[in-house]
Amino acid sequence: MCGIVGYVGKSPVVSTVLDSLRRLEYRGYDSAGIAVFNGHGIQVRKRTGKLKELAASLQHQPLEGRLAVGHTRWATHGEPTELNAHPHTDCRGELALVHNGIIENYAQLKASLLARGHRFRSQTDTEVIIHLVEEYAKRLPLPVAFRRTLQDLRGSYAVCLLAASDPKRLYGARCGSPLVVGLGRGETFLASDVPAVLARTRKVLYLNDQEAVEISAEGARVTTLEGKPVARKPSLVAWDVASAQKDGHAHFMLKEIHEQPATIEQTLTGRLGRAQITFDRRTNAFLKELSRAERLILIGCGTAYHAGLVGEYMLEEVAKIPVDVDVASEFRYRGPMLDRNTTVVAITQSGETADTLAGVKLAKEQGAKVLAICNVMGSSIARQADAVLYTHAGPEIAVASTKAYTSQLTALCLLTLSLGKLRGAIPAAAWRRYLAGLQEVPELVRRALRVEPAVKRAAQRYASARDFYYLGRRYNYPSALEGALKLKEICPLIHAEGYAAGEMKHGPISLIRRGWPVVFLATESPVYDKVASNIEEVRARKGECIVIASEGDRNIRRHADALIFVPRTEELFSPIVNAVPLQLFAYHVARANRCDIDQPPNLAKSVTVE
Ligand code: M6R
Numbered sequence: 001m002c003g004i005v006g007y008v009g010k011s012p013v014v015s016t017v018l019d020s021l022r023r024l025e026y027r028g029y030d031s032a033g034i035a036v037f038n039g040h041g042i043q044v045r046k047r048t049g050k051l052k053e054l055a056a057s058l059q060h061q062p063l064e065g066r067l068a069v070g071h072t073r074w075a076t077h078g079e080p081t082e083l084n085a086h087p088h089t090d091c092r093g094e095l096a097l098v099h100n101g102i103i104e105n106y107a108q109l110k111a112s113l114l115a116r117g118h119r120f121r122s123q124t125d126t127e128v129i130i131h132l133v134e135e136y137a138k139r140l141p142l143p144v145a146f147r148r149t150l151q152d153l154r155g156s157y158a159v160c161l162l163a164a165s166d167p168k169r170l171y172g173a174r175c176g177s178p179l180v181v182g183l184g185r186g187e188t189f190l191a192s193d194v195p196a197v198l199a200r201t202r203k204v205l206y207l208n209d210q211e212a213v214e215i216s217a218e219g220a221r222v223t224t225l226e227g228k229p230v231a232r233k234p235s236l237v238a239w240d241v242a243s244a245q246k247d248g249h250a251h252f253m254l255k256e257i258h259e260q261p262a263t264i265e266q267t268l269t270g271r272l273g274r275a276q277i278t279f280d281r282r283t284n285a286f287l288k289e290l291s292r293a294e295r296l297i298l299i300g301c302g303t304a305y306h307a308g309l310v311g312e313y314m315l316e317e318v319a320k321i322p323v324d325v326d327v328a329s330e331f332r333y334r335g336p337m338l339d340r341n342t343t344v345v346a347i348t349q350s351g352e353t354a355d356t357l358a359g360v361k362l363a364k365e366q367g368a369k370v371l372a373i374c375n376v377m378g379s380s381i382a383r384q385a386d387a388v389l390y391t392h393a394g395p396e397i398a399v400a401s402t403k404a405y406t407s408q409l410t411a412l413c414l415l416t417l418s419l420g421k422l423r424g425a426i427p428a429a430a431w432r433r434y435l436a437g438l439q440e441v442p443e444l445v446r447r448a449l450r451v452e453p454a455v456k457r458a459a460q461r462y463a464s465a466r467d468f469y470y471l472g473r474r475y476n477y478p479s480a481l482e483g484a485l486k487l488k489e490i491c492p493l494i495h496a497e498g499y500a501a502g503e504m505k506h507g508p509i510s511l512i513r514r515g516w517p518v519v520f521l522a523t524e525s526p527v528y529d530k531v532a533s534n535i536e537e538v539r540a541r542k543g544e545c546i547v548i549a550s551e552g553d554r555n556i557r558r559h560a561d562a563l564i565f566v567p568r569t570e571e572l573f574s575p576i577v578n579a580v581p582l583q584l585f586a587y588h589v590a591r592a593n594r595c596d597i598d599q600p601p602n603l604a605k606s607v608t609v610e
Helices: 013-022 051-060 106-115 127-137 142-152 252-258 260-268 281-290 302-319 354-365 380-384 403-422 428-449 452-462 476-490 501-506 528-540 555-559 571-592
Strands: 003-008 031-037 042-048 067-073 095-103 155-163 170-175 180-183 188-191 203-206 211-216 219-224 295-300 323-327 342-348 369-374 387-390 467-472 495-500 517-522 544-550 562-566
Touching (some): 003 095, 003 155, 003 211, 013 031, 031 051, 031 095, 042 051, 042 095, 067 155, 106 127, 127 155, 142 155, 180 219, 188 211, 252 571, 260 403, 260 428, 281 369, 281 403, 295 302, 302 323, 302 342, 302 403, 302 571, 342 354, 354 380, 369 403, 387 403, 403 571, 452 544, 467 501, 476 495, 476 501, 476 517, 495 501, 501 528, 544 555, 544 571
Parallel strands (some): 295 342, 342 369, 467 495, 467 517
Antiparallel strands (some): 003 067, 003 188, 031 042, 095 155, 155 170, 170 211, 180 203, 211 219
């Protein structure tokens, strides 16, 4: 969602902030703006649309200065217009602020500020923050006024404030939305996410909720909202700047699809041995305790929820643990019954998804333990959880999740197998077979990537269709949901729906007519024959079947209008391998339709509001 960048240092501030904002473009946005202190006062420039509009305007009429805050806005309150774009300023134009999140009590705050004579220019919730700072600063020093303001806010925020009266510092704070401090040599950043600062530094400070920070070119000072100093050691980010660049690929999504053999390998490294699975000492101890849990609840949103659905099949079938899976936004509101014997497994790439984070907090309040499967170190969910299985997939920039998903599935395989072993649920021969099978997965994914030309041909053949079904059974059912999500996410012209193939007859089949494309996942499984029958049912109604099948399956040819083979593997690992043609299919359909693949309209990478 919104991207924040604040910069204090010796480099030209406008190009530095623009460059960092570009590295946050993946978060999704619809307008952008910058405020610069030029030695005399604050100048603001905003544009609707993409950053290039703002950059063009700044090239035409440059702004120069010593420190700046920049923002990419994903509209929540008020349309994406220039007036609603950030930064917002106070009545006198001496303060400028950017914000990510939602201020839930903005209406009350706005009414009282209007009564005090403040003039509002936008329809945003954000604008109340800057007027409140202005109001408190009438009687308090600026840093105190800033922190006092934050205490009045309900909802979520990450903010960065620039004040003409204090031209050597920027002020930031967070509560429920991410904000990191990048500590460079003689320069300091505030940013929504690490990729924004990677080109300049790998040394970062992670802020906790309800913490404020003052940054200057020399460094940062973290405090509570009451102003009490907080000691915080910087962390060194393992990612480098190359991992957040396209590397010659047309899109980040394509690059990330092709990275999967390596990213899956990274998820396995140091954990999967020839005869055993181990984690660090703390996680091993946690899993030992977890193996005695009576029930697991897997929560997540979007793709992470689909990973959870795959996890349910794995954990129940192989580790013999009862599992529920919930969409995080439902879990938090359905009044789940939790206790000490339940462990909640929160699956999340970013570690910042608002609904998943709220689910984690709820679980902890009710005495349940929380394990996070997460990609981003230092993220909110990683810090709240009792234990974390990091997926180590590197930064995922494209809005559509690909490598993070297969790494989540890989982490779930590791979790399933180690819990199954601890619970004595896996016979010795099966254990050896599973371990050998999992070792092979990166290579199988590498081989699956070789089907790209065939997938591309199929994608081009069906690219003009506007409705797709995706069908599968057992492990292939969540894969079908994920395949459909990928397509509708990056190709907004298309309606795509995933179903359990057995559900077809209970409704959706009524829509099938000549030429309606249906993607079938028909890889090797105990329900293969049933899927083959479902394919025939679609063909009998003149639907077109694009079939993903296991290499060497001769029988399937007569059922398919387009056929894509993937390497054979244990059914347990098949969702990882099968994800590859589904991702590539969505990518090439979207490309044929000239869609904005990495930043689809209306979507954000990290959904930090409810
Ligand atoms: O960062 P998270 O894994 O918590 O994000 C959850 C979803 O927002 C995310 O998976 C979303 O569905 C992706 N854009 C899917 O490609």
